[in-house]
Amino acid sequence: MSTVNISPKDVMKLRDRTGLGMGDCKNALVETNGDMEAAEKLIREKMKGKMDARTDRAAGEGCVAVAMANGKAAIVEIRSETDFTARNEEFRAMAADVAKLALGHPAGPITANQAITDRVDVVRLKTGENISFARGEVLEGGSFASYVHHDSKLGVVLQYEGGEIPADVGTGICQHIAAAVPTPSAIDADRLDPAVVAAKRAEAVAEAQASGKPAQIAEKMAEGKLRKFFEEVTLLGQPYVRDDKMQVGQVVPKGVKLVKFVRVRLGQE
Numbered sequence: 001m002s003t004v005n006i007s008p009k010d011v012m013k014l015r016d017r018t019g020l021g022m023g024d025c026k027n028a029l030v031e032t033n034g035d036m037e038a039a040e041k042l043i044r045e046k047m048k049g050k051m052d053a054r055t056d057r058a059a060g061e062g063c064v065a066v067a068m069a070n071g072k073a074a075i076v077e078i079r080s081e082t083d084f085t086a087r088n089e090e091f092r093a094m095a096a097d098v099a100k101l102a103l104g105h106p107a108g109p110i111t112a113n114q115a116i117t118d119r120v121d122v123v124r125l126k127t128g129e130n131i132s133f134a135r136g137e138v139l140e141g142g143s144f145a146s147y148v149h150h151d152s153k154l155g156v157v158l159q160y161e162g163g164e165i166p167a168d169v170g171t172g173i174c175q176h177i178a179a180a181v182p183t184p185s186a187i188d189a190d191r192l193d194p195a196v197v198a199a200k201r202a203e204a205v206a207e208a209q210a211s212g213k214p215a216q217i218a219e220k221m222a223e224g225k226l227r228k229f230f231e232e233v234t235l236l237g238q239p240y241v242r243d244d245k246m247q248v249g250q251v252v253p254k255g256v257k258l259v260k261f262v263r264v265r266l267g268q269e
Helices: 008-018 022-031 036-056 089-102 114-127 167-179 194-210 215-233
Strands: 061-069 072-080 132-140 143-148 154-161 243-247 257-265
Touching: 008 022, 008 036, 008 114, 022 036, 036 114, 061 089, 061 143, 061 154, 072 089, 072 143, 072 154, 072 257, 089 114, 089 132, 114 132, 132 154, 132 257, 143 167, 154 167, 167 257, 194 215
Parallel strands: none
Antiparallel strands: 061 072, 072 132, 143 154, 154 257
16 A cells, blocks of 8 residues: 555646546555656556447537648647537647647648547546547648638638738638638649549530530530639639639739648538
């Protein structure tokens, strides 16, 4: 039996970290001779089975978080079971921390490492909910703009190069990506899926030929339909949500090239 004196202050500190009862926290501190870090680790190990058993429970709530630093940007989605937990300050702080941790990953989709898992588990343990890292992506190089909707369930990161975009314009373009219907499929026509473009072109040509017009006119009709399609589905071609008399391409400063955007809506792959 340990003779280490466990103060109520230490018990309370461990309780704040883990969300467990005072008795469980005191027992863990006694078992680890008052070592706070070891006691927290012990609790996590003992609780792991219970936490993992919750993973079959539906987690349809959560939030999106964004972080940017040192030429990188990260956008992540963290899931929870209830909106009550998702709106909690501690949950939002955890999501922000996970986004910052994600900046340490290479460009591309994020696979949760131990640091991310441990940070999520702090809130899993405290809430008793099925909380998990759902997905995320890191962008690297150039400059960035971002937007997270007020409910934190929708976020956008925009990557660009060749100059600077004023903050309000960058936010506006990100808001457009978030709100536009249809959601832009690519920045411009050159970056659309070639298979989709080929199918749309074939459809436009078939429609034009069926009209019975002369070949030259039918070809122009098909090209017109294709241009309209590009305006509907590409970011630069769409009417700007803040001023639909302009296309998004018209609000991008001269010399600036949009490289990529990532749009994450909670629960949508």
